[in-house]
Amino acid sequence: MKKYFLDARELAHPEPLRISLEYLKEMRDEDYFYMINIREPIPLLELAKGKGYRLFTHKDNNQNWHIIISKNQQQNLEELLDV
């Protein structure tokens, strides 16, 4: 299980979306994508949902969003949260 990580907090739109899509296309079913961003990346979430990915989002105390996306239906995504 490989972790694809992206810290998008200082990236200008649409870089986070572009890199995320690249990762999602590259990932195998057992891999997962982990992103930290200052806002909830709703376009990415909508898109991933539409493509059949599973999602988990969490806003931490510093107002940062943690996004976890995977195709793995068995994996508990909340367990992968790193705050």
Added chain:
Amino acid sequence: MFNQGGLSLDQAPPISVVLRFFVTASIFGILLGLFLLLQSLNLTTLSSYATQLITVHTLSLGVMASFMLGALFQMLPVLAGVVIKTPTTKAMIVHILLSVGVLVQLYAFGIGSNSLLFFLASTYLGSALFYAIYLMLKELIKIKTHSSSSKGILFALLALISTTLFGIYLLLAEGGFIVGVEFSHIKELHYSFALFGWVSLLIVSISFQVIEMFYVTPAYPKKMSRYITVTVLGLLVLKSILVLLNYSSTLLTATIALLFLIYATVTIDRLTQRKRPIADATVWFWLFGMALFILSMTITLISSFLPIDSTLQHLSYITFIGFALSIVFAMVYKIVPFLTWFHLSNQGYMEAPMMHDVIHPKKAKIHFYIHIVTIAIWLLTTDITWLGSLLLAISFSWLFYNLFFAIKKYTYTQKHCERIEW
């Protein structure tokens, strides 16, 4: 293409919805440059009044309204989270009515005495604008929790209703269908709502979201993003009442100018605080646009209290036009490469061109240089010059070429590249 609650890129309309408006706007821009070139060479017999009307309305409707409505069709689902169903057909109806309406109106201004043309122009333009406003407003008013941007867009559309109503009154008066006793008052309000309300409020509203997001800047002050749009609209409504009752509205105009001055200064301040200050033509367009907005509003503010001569008045108009065009160009060079890449990428084309392959940043920079020289020439000369007119035509031709290139890339990828399911 942006990110705020409720936004969905999957609900974004097809790329043709936006591009049809942008391409048309560029063509109107080229035609305007060529028209002014003929004027500067004394190759037409039009009066200065007709020339003024044709110039102003080609710019405001043919160019600006086309760009702004096209951008709104694209951005409303993503900026405000509202969806316009069957956008392709609806955008096509608005686009055709608007384009035909502008052409008929310009012809009416040129001929000057054909009542039927004025009637047709008001019918076509009224239908186009009211239909577009209806499509957007009926979705916007359903929003329960507004962002500063979605609320501002709503107010800008309300200002467009007034602009259109006043415009129809003026066209019907020009055509002899009504007496038009309030002609000069309505004309003043038509311009106020169009420039301060529709154009400025829309740019201000959109900037609250895109400046922070595109350029990674600190957010606008909360008080500003919450209250400036509603305050400006309120002042415009108050101004209408005063103007129609024959009272002075100078103080209100000065207040609006002051609010926009503060806004433009804050925008420049935010843009200078970018976390990754890379050379980007779209930032230059924003900075240049805001500098021109400051100049224009400063002259408006001065003219509220002191008499100004025609040169200063001319500077005020050119700086405002320069401001609006700068922001439109900044947005086009962000929207088109992104949409082309995004739609192709989402359709599964592995070899989808990257954003800088769709419109290379160097091409946007070239446009920026053409644009500043164009505005500089128009600022330095108080009359229509062949050089300024030619530069205007070149500026829009360059944009047209860049859009054409993007469309070619898009269709080429769809025809020749391999598609995968993902």
